[in-house]
Amino acid sequence: MKALQGVEGRVEWVDEPSPTLDVGQVRIKVAAAGLNRADLLQRSGHYPPPPGVTEILGMECSGVIAEVGPGCAWEVGDRVCALVAGGAMAEEVVVDARHVLPVPEGISLHEAAGIPEVYATAWLNLFQLAGLQPGEKVLLHAGASGVGSAAIQLCKAFGNPVWVTVGSAERLAYCESLGAQGGVLRNENLDALNDFAPFNVILDPVGANYAALNLKVLGVDGRLVLIGLMGGSKSELDFAKVLGKRIHILGSTLRSRDDQFKADLLSDLGQHVMPLFTEGRLKPQLARSFPISEAEAAYAELATNQVSGKVVLVIDDRLM
Incomplete structure (x- = not known):
């Protein structure tokens, strides 16, 4: 698969091995990934991922479930968004099924990529x-x-x-x-x-x-x-x-929290917050989206500190 890596202060779309799927995990075909300030820091070498987490950039994404591991209630084809400790800016990502949320009705996959983090x-x-x-x-x-x-x-x-x-x-x-x-x-x-x-x-x-x-x-x-x-x-x-x-x-930091903590947080988010998107009381604030081929421009845009809302990288617009 292709994935985005930080290399000497810049980003490159490179070949990486596809992640393996384990019990309690799902594989997501990534449509888009949200860009966060932590990604800027990681690209520049100032915020390495937690031990055991991939060096691939990205901490949130949206997409479609492509494979389901044992013990998961998700189904292939479900439209979802996910919180990850790393690896979201890739053609696919494997994530703890408990860290995945359904895309609210009326919300596009572009917008959903900017929700979880x-x-x-x-x-x-x-x-x-x-x-x-x-x-x-x-x-x-x-x-x-x-x-x-x-x-x-x-x-x-x-x-x-x-x-x-x-x-x-x-x-x-x-x-x-x-x-x-x-x-x-x-x-x-x-x-x-x-x-x-x-x-x-x-x-x-x-x-x-x-x-x-x-x-x-x-x-x-x-x-x-x-x-x-x-x-x-x-x-x-x-x-x-x-x-x-x-x-x-x-x-407070979130990225380094353990899987159970994040599972409990996402469960709470699913119960109290996600329904408000369907009701129209919350709306993802998508400032601008960039194709993955323009990832460096997206990072530069966020680095200006002039962005109001979220910047999103589109990985596969065919899924939209």
């Missing part, structure tokens, strides 16, 4: 780890990103007012169109967040640059969930604020 990340960190309750206020840094786009819609669906930080007025308008109450531009006065504070939960992929700000605008018993380090890994913290406000600081 960002909605699982938003659901895990906001609703499972931070324990977000109806009516609690949320601040999302990088609100126009794929995760941010998913999180805004989930907050709206479950009754949580949400504000964002973004890089431009256009991206702020995009977030507001999805349901954000408002926000601020990161290159202007972030202290304007005080007008909307205190927040109950902050979802932060930035890290060090926003550490002091986060403690300032969180309320009593606030929860800060750190999911990335785009703004650095080291910062001085005022622990008097952490103590005085009883702030919970949570570090």
